[in-house]
Amino acid sequence: MNCLRSECRPRILGTVRSSLAVLLLLTALTAGGEDLFVPMVGQKQGQDGTWWSTEVWLVNTASSTGGYAVVLLPGGQANVEGLQAEPALEDLPPGTTVYRNDLVPQGTTGVLRVLTTGGVLVFARVFSAAGRGSFGQGIPALPRSAALKPGEVAHLLGLRRGPQFRTNIAIFNPSTEPGVARIRLVQARGEVAGEETYRLAGGGYLQLDDALHAFGVVRGDNLRAEVSGTVPLLALASVVDTRSGAPTLVPAQR
Numbered sequence: 001m002n003c004l005r006s007e008c009r010p011r012i013l014g015t016v017r018s019s020l021a022v023l024l025l026l027t028a029l030t031a032g033g034e035d036l037f038v039p040m041v042g043q044k045q046g047q048d049g050t051w052w053s054t055e056v057w058l059v060n061t062a063s064s065t066g067g068y069a070v071v072l073l074p075g076g077q078a079n080v081e082g083l084q085a086e087p088a089l090e091d092l093p094p095g096t097t098v099y100r101n102d103l104v105p106q107g108t109t110g111v112l113r114v115l116t117t118g119g120v121l122v123f124a125r126v127f128s129a130a131g132r133g134s135f136g137q138g139i140p141a142l143p144r145s146a147a148l149k150p151g152e153v154a155h156l157l158g159l160r161r162g163p164q165f166r167t168n169i170a171i172f173n174p175s176t177e178p179g180v181a182r183i184r185l186v187q188a189r190g191e192v193a194g195e196e197t198y199r200l201a202g203g204g205y206l207q208l209d210d211a212l213h214a215f216g217v218v219r220g221d222n223l224r225a226e227v228s229g230t231v232p233l234l235a236l237a238s239v240v241d242t243r244s245g246a247p248t249l250v251p252a253q254r
């Protein structure tokens with residue numbers, strides 16, 4: 001070495017602390033923690049006078065102090081670094097609930113990646129702050145294991161478009177590999193209304209606003225979307241009441 005022991009000590013201590021932080025994070029995650037995702041979050045202007053906002057609750061149900069960290073994965077770009085990031089965890093005492101409304105910057109839509117220790121639960125609310133008092137759309141955080149496997153098909157039911165309702169569809173690639181997602185829109189009697197493929201980067205998120213209109217459906221009820229891909233996918237839809245701005249979550253079914 002080219003330095004005296006006293007000079008090297010701060011550098012060595014810094015390395016040890018960094019290694020210890022990574023070790024603690026990995027230990028916490030492997031001891032029952034989860035890599036969770038909250039898709040379809042936003043803080044921006046929407047259609048018909050809506051203003052989308054996001055709130056998140058985190059609660060530690062364990063008997064010991066836990067922790068959490070949140071990484072924003074913005075839509076329309078690759079998020080490989082965000083998927084691989086290992087941020088320091090914030091302490092969460094046992095039995096404590098933390099409320100956050102500052103996790104999504106203004107003008108942004110995307111996915112929240114939430115790293116937690118065992119026993120930490122995560123729930124989000126996406127709503128129109130310009131609406132008429134509706135609670136909005138409740139979204140539980142989803143584990144990576146909930147993603148569709150490549151080639152598997154998920155179904156989004158009860159999609160609608162008309163003067164009163166419109167439908168948004170969101171798809172997210174929780175893997176670091178790029179791939180292709182396919183959405184097929186099916187009418188009530190089984191006729192295919194349209195089919196499109198979309199390229200998704202690693203960690204990529206795509207939100208199709210007023211998706212049925214994009215498939216050429218001017219007005220329709222009881223439609224279904226089939227979602228599949230060459231990479232793992234998390235998919236969901238949101239049916240929005242155009243009069244109140246209230247969204248309703250449509251989870252994927254298999």
